[in-house]
Amino acid sequence: MREITIPISDETVRSLKVGEPVALTGVMMTGRDAVHKWMIDTFIKQTRQPQGDDLEVYAAIKPLLEHGVIYHCGPVVAGLDTKEYKFVAAGPTTSIREEPYQADVMRHFDARGVIGKGGMGPKTLAGCQEVPFVYFHAIGGAASYIAQSVQKVLGVHKLDFGVPEAMWVIEVKEFPVVVTMDSHGGSQHAMIDEKSRKVFEELLAKS
Amino acid sequence: MxxxxxxxxxxxxxTSTDLPHDVETRLREAVGKEEPGSAARGALETILKNIELSRKNSTPxxxxxxxxxxxxxxxxxxxxxxxxxxxxxxxxxxxxxxxxxxxxxxxxxxxxxxxxxxxxxxxxxxxxxxxxxxxxxxxxxxxxGGCENVGAQYSLPNSQLGAGRDLKGVRKVVLDAVQKAQGQGCAPGILGVSIGGDRGSSYYASKEVLFSKMGTRSEDPNLAELEERLTGEANQMGIGPMGFGGQTTVLDTKITGLHRLPASYFVSVSYMCWAYxxxxxxxxxxxxxxx
Structure with a gap:
């Protein structure tokens, strides 16, 4: 399996193709529904004024996301009372909910990879080509297995969003994923959708 | 007390850390149906490793x-x-x-x-x-939540799908739900289907039916036949584990019927992920x- 370290160079991003299994090593950050909305509203479309620790958090995550990776994940975390955090279960969440936001978020933060499950749509795929970045698919539900590749929890931002919705900064080693959307317009998801639609239409025609 | x-x-x-035996058995059977070295097979192998690890460590x-x-x-x-x-x-x-x-x-x-x-x-x-x-x-x-989000409710007739108020129509809308779900409900999934009721009771019944074991067929021979047919046809669509493409998209289908109003004919599909x-x-x- 090909090993890639984070931060990821443009050259590496461009060399990745749909179907390729990859092991990721380095520092990444979790971010899902609340985080994407917060990024868009506060810093990208700026429809909401920064409040509380928004600016400090922004300053902390900005360098982390430069050529970095966002992981669509709402983990189960132990050690909440002692703040000695440990990921107990940490599989991917369904990515399509971030479809309205993802490309803009990746462009703004100059990030190079998204990890999730289920794939994303045309807006994100166009962003993959332009920014560039790739979509890495992790195995949905394989939460105990994936948690093993999380070596250390380095910190957390916006814990007030709730444990699943906070931004967890994690150090991972050989995190297993497959490229399912690349920076050349390739999408495994669009392909399977089209193929299955054809079979579906044939089945509809039968009684 | x-x-x-x-x-x-x-x-x-x-419940959170150990999958029921009948579900695990079905997943093990599914591995052999996928091409060696394929992404679908890799996904199922990872799923099985995860099941063992969760059981051993008592983690979700x-x-x-x-x-x-x-x-x-x-x-x-x-x-x-x-x-x-x-x-x-x-x-x-x-x-x-x-x-x-x-x-x-x-x-x-x-x-x-x-x-x-x-x-x-x-x-x-x-x-x-x-x-x-x-x-x-x-x-x-x-x-x-991922599988809950791809659940669907249809009000028949549905002219877009050519689905009338009968079991033939039910078949069409259930296949539509599976096609639309792709891998987003963490396929391979299990389908809970309820026909009739009102919008609320219909959805509840589509989940209740999921409490029965894998392979349990409806006592109604017409529904039992449709359950088998839907599982088979869903798997022809080639969506596969995680939507990576492959043979196994749906592991089982369970259907139940409720009384309905003359005006209403709801079909509710609850999609259960492999982590059943x-x-x-x-x-x-x-x-x-x-x-």
Whole structure:
């Protein structure tokens, strides 16, 4: 399996193709529904004024996301009372909910990879080509297995969003994923959708 | 009445961290159907490794520990208020012990309660009275949000799909739901289908039917035939594990029927992900047995 370290160079991003299994090593950050909305509203479309620790958090995550990776994940975390955090279960969440936001978020933060499950749509795929970045698919539900590749929890931002919705900064080693959307317009998801639609239409025609 | 909080905590632990035997067996059978070296086979192999690891370490199979759905059959005379209190206490403790992720979010103010308790409806508990001499049984299903989001409800007739108010029409809309779900519900999935009812009762029934074991066919031969047919045809679509393409998209289909109003004909599809977490505890006198 090909090993890639984070931060990821443009050259590496461009060399990745749909179907390729990859092991990721380095520092990444979790971010899902609340985080994407917060990024868009506060810093990208700026429809909401920064409040509380928004600016400090922004300053902390900005360098982390430069050529970095966002992981669509709402983990189960132990050690909440002692703040000695440990990921107990940490599989991917369904990515399509971030479809309205993802490309803009990746462009703004100059990030190079998204990890999730289920794939994303045309807006994100166009962003993959332009920014560039790739979509890495992790195995949905394989939460105990994936948690093993999380070596250390380095910190957390916006814990007030709730444990699943906070931004967890994690150090991972050989995190297993497959490229399912690349920076050349390739999408495994669009392909399977089209193929299955054809079979579906044939089945509809039968009684 | 005996305090069962610890026994219910054990039910939650087992449900979240260990998949029922019949589900695991189906997943093992599915591996052999995928091409060696394919992404689909890799996904299933990872799923099986995850099942073993979760069982060994007592950690959640999936980080989305889902909506907790309890079905309680209690002997006449037992206090449902006391049972509800014990279930809620066990749920908060299970969250503290990381068997459950804090999953109850106030929809208006976006606040996570932190302990999986939210209002009167979270966790969802359904009580059903049985005869006084019968044992108390508590069944728990944990249904993740990814698969819940790809569930669908159709009002027939549906002209776009050419689906009329009969089992032929039901077949068409269920296949539509599977095609639309792609891999987003964490395929391979299990389909719970309810025909009839109102919008609310129809959705509940489509989940209730998922409490039965894999391969259990409807007693109605027409529905049993449709269950088999739908599983087969869903798998022809080639969506495969995780939507990577492949032979296994749906592991099983379960259908139930409800009475409906003359004006309404609803078909509800509840998609259950491969992490099909359901467990049962039976309390007979001092003895507590888990399935």
């Amino acid at each position: 005996r305090d069962l909080t610890n026994e219910i905590l054990e039910l939650i632990r087992r 199979l999936c980080q989305d520990t889902g909506t907790p759905i309890f079905y309680v059959h209690y002997p006449e005379g037992m206090s449902t208020r006391a049972l509800k209190k014990q279930i809620r206490e066990a749920m908060a403790e299970a969250t503290k012990r990381s068997y459950m992720r804090p999953n109850a979010v106030d929809a208006i103010y976006d606040k996570n309660s932190g302990n999986n308790l939210g209002g009167d409806e979270f966790p969802y508990i359904h009580f059903e009275e049985v005869d006084a001499g019968q044992p108390l049984t508590i069944e728990l299903m944990l249904k993740g 977490r359901r467990r049962k505890m039976t309390v007979e006198g001092e003895e507590v047995v888990y399935d």
